[in-house]
Amino acid sequence: MIFTRLFGALTLGAVLFAAPTPLPAQAVVGTQNLTFGNVIPGVPSTVLKTDAVHSGQIRITGAGLFRSVTLRFTLPTLMNGPSGATMPISFNGTDAGVSWQGTIGTQTTFNPAAPFTTTLWLGSGTVYLGGRVSPAPAQAAGSYSGTIILTVILN
């Protein structure tokens, strides 16, 4: 009898400590757009993930110490421009990086086309993204844009 009661109490304590902590509101925030700037028709343009000024950047906070997270991008293949014009945009296997320290020089490279699992040792981190656009020689002049989504899943 005594052994049964003790076993019940230990189980209750273990369940409570294992409960997941949800991400607080606004814990994943886009802090910088991926900006290609002026692009010349017929001339491809690339932004590196290590470009502090032009790379896309998303900040993650509140994940909890030593937290494993999975990062998943939803990436466009076309950017939309004036009068229905589109321009190809692409990302290769080294165009994304994540830094638990939150510094662009310490990022771990990953392929933005596939889910990536990493550990945010301090519960926060920054994800960086580069890419390239390929304007046609007769690409219509004007402003083009495309939406990039990063989903962060607590493991």
Place this chain on the structure above:
Amino acid sequence: MTTASKLSLALVALLAIGASSAQAQSANITATAVVQTPLTVTGAQALDFGNVFPGVVKSVAPTAATAGRFSIAGQAVAQVILTFTLPTNLTNGANNLPIGTWLGGQFATNTQASQTAITPTAPVTTNLGAAGTLFVWLGATVTPAVAQVAGTYNGTVTMAVVYTGL
């Protein structure tokens, strides 16, 4: 099953439900780019020396009515580089008429008298005008020999224009 066991199973079930619910959040950023107007370059007027006499050097200034002229259209105020391919001879079959001392001028509008001098023998970095246009004039000097064979002599001048991205 004891009460404690039932409680444990119930709590484990609750834990399983809590663990399977996705703890996920998303954020958006935008990829942006501004495509510039494509460049067009036109050879608008030939460099014409007119009648040339054997042994008599003749020049056409970039400001002359018969100067050669190119017109460029593209993105307003964008920086471009002009690169010229200049002949050293005009030809009439196997006969050569030496040409050199190339001079040039540029202006944002087709106002020849307002041109700023350029040196066409080296790449020229400049900017298109507020309307995205630039006009370039060329002059040179031909040096016919005393026994220069009579006839019509021709040559080709090429100007290449590229954006610098600035």
